[in-house]
């Protein structure tokens with residue numbers, strides 16, 4: 157029985173979203189944002205030389221169709237990515253009204269978001285007084301810090317010391333539908349932070365805020381503060397059965413690598429493997445070696461987004477792409493003849509753009525195991541239908557298989 161490996165490169169957009177003018181970083185619309193093309197252009201111009209050098213080197217992704225998909229999506233110049241694809245590729249457009257991780261993943265898994273997400277205004281305070289009051293009461297603290305839009309790494313450096321003095325959690329949001337809580341793992345307590353976030357999640361979910369995210373950190377004022385790997389997302393459940401349910405209901409095994417379990421509130425998932433991206437790559441390789449016949453492995457590699465996109469770090473993003481590409485180059489030869497490897501993304505996060513938020517973009521769909529060809533422009537939902545078709549399980553919802 158054939159197996160499928162669905163791999164999301166978090167935030168590796170390829171520009172060209174026709175509705176980008178409806179999405180913003182601050183006051184600036186996302187029109188023209190193009191994560192992959194702008195990184196490739198910066199590399200070719202010698203402007204991404206920190207820890208790497210020269211044109212963007214992603215030959216394995218390019219051979220699958222990354223350069224071709226980017227040119228189709230946006231017409232952009234993609235220096236260094238000039239391969240004639242030997243994979244099967246497409247450029248996918250999102251219909252959900254949201255440029256966040258759950259919206260992108262749910263739609264890739266076959267279910268566009270049927271509602272409008274709740275957001276907090278970019279004002280100070282960002283949270284309405286009655287919500288802040290409910291949160292303070294639920295936490296059993298005398299106040300909160302932050303109460304604004306922020307970049308998570310910046311705000312812990314600004315408020316980490318005050319947080320340790322007062323014991324007040326740092327609450328912040330972004331252009332996404334999120335309520336984030338940063339607190340010190342030792343002075344505040346990791347278990348306390350997690351139970352706190354779990355307790356307030358229903359209040360936020362009722363307002364269609366997609367996720368409450370615990371953001372634990374360590375360190376001190378003298379040496380600086382660092383976030384740890386103990387982040388945890390408390391997300392609204394998808395509104396309908398998704399690809400993972402379809403596969404599991406057909407009696408197949410579903411493996412989640414990285415934060416997929418959190419994104420889908422564990423719906424349809426049998427086994428979770430977590431860690432930093434290098435650890436996740438080891439898990440993915442192990443699953444290529446050992447995943448059950450007929451199974452789905454669904455993986456998310458988040459560090460493109462969390463370490464480099466939001467931080468507007470072009471060199472770092474390029475290094476991550478080059479690392480990922482080399483890893484994929486060693487993984488592909490280990491796949492079985494009837495395996496499908498489908499590599500895609502959930503939204504953009506152009507590190508050359510203004511602000512620190514995601515960017516509305518099309519995404520690449522790069523397939524190994526379907527021969528050579530192209531599907532042109534497709535929808536995110538068609539990814540789920542295609543994976544289901546490959547596995548021989550029934551698909552639901554609006555997606556159409558491109559095989």
Ligand SMILES: O=P(O)(O)O[C@H]1O[C@H](CO)[C@@H](O)[C@H]1O
Nearest residue numbers: 306307308309330332334466
């Ligand atoms: O700046 P940090 O805390 O990484 O926040 C980012 O992470 C959130 C969830 O992915 C996004 O909404 C974005 O704001």
Ligand SMILES: [Mn+2]
Nearest residue numbers: 166167257502
């Ligand atoms: Mn994402």
Ligand SMILES: [Mn+2]
Nearest residue numbers: 461462466514
């Ligand atoms: Mn993000």
